[in-house]
Amino acid sequence: MSFTRFREFDQQSVRHVLLLVILLAIVPAVLAHTAAVSMTPAADSTVNAPTSVTIKFSGALEPKFSTITVTNAEGHVVNKEASTVGSDNKVMTVAFPPLPPGVYTVHWVGVSTDTHRSQGEYKFTVK
Amino acid sequence: MGGWVPALNVLVAALSDSSYAIIVGALLADRWLSALVQDHQASDVIEVSRAQLRRWVMTGLIVLISCHLVHPWFVASSMSGSTRFRETLALVPTILTTRQGGLWYANSVALAIMVGAQLLLRRRAASTFIWIEVAGLCVLAATKAASSHASEEGDFTLAEICQFLHILGTSVWAGAIIVSGLVVVPRLAALEGASTLWTYGSHLSKTVTWALGILVLSGLYVAWCDMHGAASVLWISPWGRTLLAKVAFVAVAALLGSLTRFRCLGRPATSRRAITMTQLLRSEAAVMLAILCISGLLANSSPNA
Numbered sequence: 389m390s391f392t393r394f395r396e397f398d399q400q401s402v403r404h405v406l407l408l409v410i411l412l413a414i415v416p417a418v419l420a421h422t423a424a425v426s427m428t429p430a431a432d433s434t435v436n437a438p439t440s441v442t443i444k445f446s447g448a449l450e451p452k453f454s455t456i457t458v459t460n461a462e463g464h465v466v467n468k469e470a471s472t473v474g475s476d477n478k479v480m481t482v483a484f485p486p487l488p489p490g491v492y493t494v495h496w497v498g499v500s501t502d503t504h505r506s507q508g509e510y511k512f513t514v515k
Numbered sequence: 516m517g518g519w520v521p522a523l524n525v526l527v528a529a530l531s532d533s534s535y536a537i538i539v540g541a542l543l544a545d546r547w548l549s550a551l552v553q554d555h556q557a558s559d560v561i562e563v564s565r566a567q568l569r570r571w572v573m574t575g576l577i578v579l580i581s582c583h584l585v586h587p588w589f590v591a592s593s594m595s596g597s598t599r600f601r602e603t604l605a606l607v608p609t610i611l612t613t614r615q616g617g618l619w620y621a622n623s624v625a626l627a628i629m630v631g632a633q634l635l636l637r638r639r640a641a642s643t644f645i646w647i648e649v650a651g652l653c654v655l656a657a658t659k660a661a662s663s664h665a666s667e668e669g670d671f672t673l674a675e676i677c678q679f680l681h682i683l684g685t686s687v688w689a690g691a692i693i694v695s696g697l698v699v700v701p702r703l704a705a706l707e708g709a710s711t712l713w714t715y716g717s718h719l720s721k722t723v724t725w726a727l728g729i730l731v732l733s734g735l736y737v738a739w740c741d742m743h744g745a746a747s748v749l750w751i752s753p754w755g756r757t758l759l760a761k762v763a764f765v766a767v768a769a770l771l772g773s774l775t776r777f778r779c780l781g782r783p784a785t786s787r788r789a790i791t792m793t794q795l796l797r798s799e800a801a802v803m804l805a806i807l808c809i810s811g812l813l814a815n816s817s818p819n820a
Contacts, residue, residue: 422667447667450613453594501614502664503593 422447422500424508431510437486438514441467445498448477453499456482461491477501487514520598524589529811531582532686533693535655536807538575539683540690541568542648544699547718551711560706564699571698572648573633579655580626583619590615618658625654656682665737677733684730688723689803692768695719696800704793709784716780716792723772761809764802771799 428442429435441456451473458466471482480496492514497507545568548561591606592598594615610616629651636644657679661670665678695715703712779792 447664448669450594450615452609452613497596499594500664501667502662503590503615505594505596507596 422449422498422504423506424496424498427494427510429512432512434513434515436515437488438512439486440481440483441494442479442481443494443496443498445478445480445500448501449473449480450499450501450503451477453497453505454480455497456480457495458482458484459493459495460487466492489514520589520592524592525812527582527585527589527811529808530578531586532811533804533807534575534578534582535652536686536690536803537693538572538579538648538690539652539686540692540694541571541575541698542645542652543687543691543722544568544694545572546645547715548699550718551714554714558707558711560702561711564702567698567702568694569637571694576626576630576633580630583622583626587611587616587619590619615662618662622655622658625651625658652686653683656686674737677736680729680733681737684726684728684733687726688730689807691719691723691726692772692796692803693800696796696798696803700796701793704789709786709789712789712792713780713784716775720776720780757809757812761806761813764806764809768799768802768806771795771802775799 423446424443425446426444429438441458443456454471454473456467456471460466466487467482467484469483471480473480480498490513491511493509493511495507495509497505499505545565548565548568551561587607587610588603591603591610594610594613595603595606597603597606611619629648632644632647632651636647659682660666660675660679663675663678665672665674668674699715700712703715775792775795779788779795782788
């Protein structure tokens, strides 16, 4: 193999290796689907009678398909109003009357603007 | 029909991506053949190839429109988490009032203009026609970028622009190889002189090199924005293993591309090398189609599943 052809081959190899690296590197970009990053009240926390649950998400939500539902220990839904999404589309809140003592379950569904749906559940206790 | 919906969604996404890439590739190949005509290398073979490319563009548009029409239903299914046909169909009007709906309407306009240009302007005003088609393809790529994860920080961000360039780069690369490998090069190799094939090949090689550069740089930025060090998912989830399969196919395509360049185009044109080039490009085109299908699977599956 002459030096010129070796150099050509070397340039091609570098380009192709770069391509493979990027395809591997793209993985985290696709992995980063919208997820809940903080909750108030926090999961497994004990709090004084809260009047709302607020969840912050890592990405923008589609308001019409994203929801929070809070249920008591008997499984009854305690929020009479539907949840709302803030103006930046990353914070979702649901309001309810002050809760009596007990264990409550928060079920959330976050639909990101790229149409992917994630959901989760956690509990908190009112003392 | 529940279990079929995700599979159908993947199939439609793969069809849509492939059609888009084929339209891009066919328009590019037509330009390169048109340049051969201007270089006085015109022949009936080239004219027949160009007519075949026009049919590929029209077929691609029909498939793209078909996929576009059913898209809101798949979005309704994805957003609601339901796979019941009537339930999701009832949600389509709601979907059309969301951001996804706005993007769908923009795509509808772009597709209508592209079809109109194909029917009315192609013969009468070739340069106007090509610019309208390019603008339409750019709108389609922009709306795809705007409905991807890269848009979550807002529109017209650097991440979204890079995603847009990444889609275009991928489509140029895949489309040019598929159309050249399956339509143009076999015909030129069989019926034209090797020198005509080499002229066409140099256009193809230059364009694919640019597309690869754009694809790599834009992909690097998008990855850098979102990298959270979760690469372990690559080998522990079915999704990650699918991605690794895609990377393996890309490696094969890249290898075939470099063989075409160094074994054929980098050497003097001979009929023997023309046959080798045809076989290599045909194989690369088949690999590209597999890559587009796997991409459809990845885009519609969750890494967390």
